[in-house]
Amino acid sequence: MTTHLSLVGAASVDDLPPTGLACLVIVARQHGLHLTTSQLIHDNLLRDQEVTLPELLKCANSSGMTAKAVKLDWKGLSHLKRALPAIVRLRDGSHMVLLRLEGDENSTRVVLRDPNASEDALLVIDQPRFEDIWSGDVVMAKRDYEISDETQPFSLGFVVALLFRERRILRDVAIAALILGFMGLAPIMFWRLLSDKVIFYKAYNTFYVLCVAMFVVILFEAAFTFLRQYLVQRLTARIDVKLSTYVFEKVLNLPIDYFEQNPVGLISRDIREVFRIRGFLTGQLFGTVLDSTTLFFFLPVMFFFSPIMTLMVLAFAGAIVTWLVLMLPAYRKKSSATLAAEGAQGAFLIQSLNGMRTIKSLALDTRQRHMWDVLVARVAKARLAEGLTGTAIQTLVRPLERLAVSAPYAFGVYLAVSSGDPVYVGALFAFLMLSQRVAGPLMQMAQLINQYDEARTAVTIVGRLVNQPAEEGRSGHGVRDPLKGLIEFSGVTFKYKGAVSPALNNVSFEIPLGTTLGVMGKSGSGKTTITRLLQRLHSDYGGLIKVDGIDVREYDVDHLRRNVGVVLQENFLFSGTIRENISAAKPDATFDDVVRAARMAGAEEFIDKLPRGYETYIYEGSTNLSGGQRQRLAIARALIVNPPILILDEATSALDAESETIVNANISRIAHGRTLIIISHRLSSLTKADAILVLNRGVVNDIGRHDELLERNDIYSSLWYQQNTHLVPAGRSDKNFRSPTLVS
Numbered sequence: 001m002t003t004h005l006s007l008v009g010a011a012s013v014d015d016l017p018p019t020g021l022a023c024l025v026i027v028a029r030q031h032g033l034h035l036t037t038s039q040l041i042h043d044n045l046l047r048d049q050e051v052t053l054p055e056l057l058k059c060a061n062s063s064g065m066t067a068k069a070v071k072l073d074w075k076g077l078s079h080l081k082r083a084l085p086a087i088v089r090l091r092d093g094s095h096m097v098l099l100r101l102e103g104d105e106n107s108t109r110v111v112l113r114d115p116n117a118s119e120d121a122l123l124v125i126d127q128p129r130f131e132d133i134w135s136g137d138v139v140m141a142k143r144d145y146e147i148s149d150e151t152q153p154f155s156l157g158f159v160v161a162l163l164f165r166e167r168r169i170l171r172d173v174a175i176a177a178l179i180l181g182f183m184g185l186a187p188i189m190f191w192r193l194l195s196d197k198v199i200f201y202k203a204y205n206t207f208y209v210l211c212v213a214m215f216v217v218i219l220f221e222a223a224f225t226f227l228r229q230y231l232v233q234r235l236t237a238r239i240d241v242k243l244s245t246y247v248f249e250k251v252l253n254l255p256i257d258y259f260e261q262n263p264v265g266l267i268s269r270d271i272r273e274v275f276r277i278r279g280f281l282t283g284q285l286f287g288t289v290l291d292s293t294t295l296f297f298f299l300p301v302m303f304f305f306s307p308i309m310t311l312m313v314l315a316f317a318g319a320i321v322t323w324l325v326l327m328l329p330a331y332r333k334k335s336s337a338t339l340a341a342e343g344a345q346g347a348f349l350i351q352s353l354n355g356m357r358t359i360k361s362l363a364l365d366t367r368q369r370h371m372w373d374v375l376v377a378r379v380a381k382a383r384l385a386e387g388l389t390g391t392a393i394q395t396l397v398r399p400l401e402r403l404a405v406s407a408p409y410a411f412g413v414y415l416a417v418s419s420g421d422p423v424y425v426g427a428l429f430a431f432l433m434l435s436q437r438v439a440g441p442l443m444q445m446a447q448l449i450n451q452y453d454e455a456r457t458a459v460t461i462v463g464r465l466v467n468q469p470a471e472e473g474r475s476g477h478g479v480r481d482p483l484k485g486l487i488e489f490s491g492v493t494f495k496y497k498g499a500v501s502p503a504l505n506n507v508s509f510e511i512p513l514g515t516t517l518g519v520m521g522k523s524g525s526g527k528t529t530i531t532r533l534l535q536r537l538h539s540d541y542g543g544l545i546k547v548d549g550i551d552v553r554e555y556d557v558d559h560l561r562r563n564v565g566v567v568l569q570e571n572f573l574f575s576g577t578i579r580e581n582i583s584a585a586k587p588d589a590t591f592d593d594v595v596r597a598a599r600m601a602g603a604e605e606f607i608d609k610l611p612r613g614y615e616t617y618i619y620e621g622s623t624n625l626s627g628g629q630r631q632r633l634a635i636a637r638a639l640i641v642n643p644p645i646l647i648l649d650e651a652t653s654a655l656d657a658e659s660e661t662i663v664n665a666n667i668s669r670i671a672h673g674r675t676l677i678i679i680s681h682r683l684s685s686l687t688k689a690d691a692i693l694v695l696n697r698g699v700v701n702d703i704g705r706h707d708e709l710l711e712r713n714d715i716y717s718s719l720w721y722q723q724n725t726h727l728v729p730a731g732r733s734d735k736n737f738r739s740p741t742l743v744s
């Protein structure tokens with residue numbers, strides 16, 4: 001709940017409990033740290049009164065956080081964003097938690113939480129009023145993570161923690177790289193000796209020794225290069241596996257709301273960003289760091305030859321770094337525009353592919369093509385702008401790179417000519433070789449700035465996805481008692497995020513063990529919502545839902561869902577054979593189990609007629625099956641685990657009369673020994689139910705057997721007679737009921 005409250009008239013600070021530590025507790029909780037004020041007072045030898053800023057910082061820093069206090073003005077506050085929530089100190093010495101800033105540039109408001117008020121009573125205050133009460137002090141705190149802590153949220157620190165786990169391979173790679181770096185010096189030294197000593201003194205023995213030594217070094221170099229590459233590839237593969245499994249698991253754990261509120265295309269783009277991070281880490285970063293080991297050996301030798309020429313090389317490298325850093329904001333702006341445009345294009349593509357049947361049947365090709373063209377043009381424009389900015393940056397980098405090698409050399413030649421010393425030529429030649437070898441890693445290091453920036457953006461994108469709070473009930477500590485099927489809803493109220501009115505309002509009913517409940521009501525009356533809450537797809541509802549006397553929120557969510565079979569109107573069948581699809585939820589099912597489930601669902605009859613029977617392959621979207629056949633397979637798939645609770649949500653609505661008759665004939669067998677919830681617009685499917693719940697705009701309108709409802713309930717009886725006009729009793733005076741008439 002967000003309230004617009006006034007701070008005027010608040011009680012004096014001295015009358016209220018101290019706020020500083022309470023705010024710290026709230027901020028710490030946002031970072032996953034559970035602190036209490038009494039523990040903070042005890043650990044930091046404080047008294048139960050308002051803390052000073054240094055005391056607050058000390059408390060934070062000693063409880064696993066890093067905190068800093070800053071003095072800001074309103075403009076500075078609006079730049080905090082990622083550092084929020086933060087603690088703001090008010091003029092009267094009390095504190096509040098600054099959660100976020102709302103509104104646009106002209107009318108920004110701060111959203112505050114007063115630690116002494118209830119959790120959902122937030123204060124929303126505009127700039128002038130906030131500046132009146134705010135002292136300008138802000139305390140920002142973030143959690144400290146150990147480098148090896150993999151439980152931390154996804155961030156660059158997390159990725160480093162993953163790498164840290166592979167420290168043994170890293171160590172071996174580093175050793176191989178250092179040896180290679182050292183060996184890299186050898187050829188240059190040989191060339192120098194060959195040109196300076198052998199040519200000059202005609203020393204044949206030295207010549208032979210040098211040739212053999214060079215051959216040996218080349219062999220060693222080849223062996224170590226192989227070793228280094230082998231280790232790097234192993235490391236890459238391991239990091240790849242870890243990152244991919246980590247991200248996919250996190251995505252699977254996200255609540256259903258996330259998938260309903262975000263386009264699939266964007267989610268899949270965000271997931272793919274993880275590969276960019278991997279590419280950066282194991283490709284660019286790692287390659288650069290390893291190649292840079294040559295600098296350890298080459299730079300001292302270069303200094304030995306000529307300090308001034310070496311400083312010239314470094315100065316050019318420094319100039320490149322400065323240039324790249326200066327251009328970074330411009331490049332970042334262009335590349336994030338490209339990313340946004342590509343995201344929109346990807347989302348549109350996936351949407352179009354998923355809806356291809358509708359596009360074809362409604363002849364929407366032209367509309368889709370037009371929309372695609374617009375998106376493509378946007379991407380092309382963004383890419384072009386990004387490319388041009390990149391090229392503009394590189395245009396200066398290239399000459400600087402050339403100058404880094406040529407300018408010191410020219411300078412050296414000038415010195416050699418002016419000194420007239422012939423021995424100097426060998427050294428000069430060696431220096432040229434060295435500077436060429438050094439230029440590569442130096443340039444790579446400079447380019448790393450851009451690549452690091454891209455990887456950081458990718459980390460932010462992936463972090464935004466996987467750091468979402470996971471679905472509740474996945475802690476592994478939930479109840480896993482076998483379910484029987486007694487269901488109770490008491491005073492259940494639920495509103496979808498962003499919806500204005502509740503989808504369910506104070507709904508109470510009970511389904512005794514092993515009985516069948518039919519649910520009917522107009523479209524949007526909340527029928528499906530009941531089943532979603534029962535499967536715990538949402539946890540933030542009011543009231544209580546119990547299964548076998550235990551709150552569903554106490555069950556392990558996977559255990560609960562395994563025991564609640566669901567068949568929807570539109571069911572997703574995976575690519576694979578019919579047998580694989582039916583046994584998806586029970587991989588160890590025998591062939592007999594599969595056949596039994598298929599028989600009960602009324603699917604056996606059509607499967608037997610297929611040339612390959614249970615081994616028939618179903619393509620993506622199950623295009624080779626009819627709607628009715630798909631539906632019966634979905635019922636068989638739900639029945640294979642023999643769930644104690646089964647929900648059929650409009651499961652037979654799309655069936656043709658024949659398939660529906662087959663399924664309905666089996667319903668009593670399907671219902672045997674389990675609690676069944678059947679949601680249906682077609683009331684004929686509900687007549688045999690033990691009770692029928694009539695829902696109207698999220699409220700229970702009535703509950704009773706078919707005959708009872710027909711007798712007393714208007715909503716039920718009018719729908720029944722609409723569907724069964726031949727049964728309308730003569731003289732029925734139902735004000736809601738009008739049978740179709742001819743209009744002249």
Ligand SMILES: Nc1ncnc2c1ncn2[C@@H]1O[C@H](COP(=O)(O)OP(=O)(O)OP(=O)(O)O)[C@@H](O)[C@H]1O
Nearest residue numbers: 260496497499503522523524525526527528529530
């Ligand atoms: N994911 C969602 N996000 C927001 N609102 C939703 C969501 N799903 C359903 N609603 C809203 O909640 C209300 C109840 O929806 P629900 O799907 O439970 O109705 P229903 O009786 O099953 O309808 P139908 O018979 O058409 O399937 C509707 O007003 C609907 O607009």
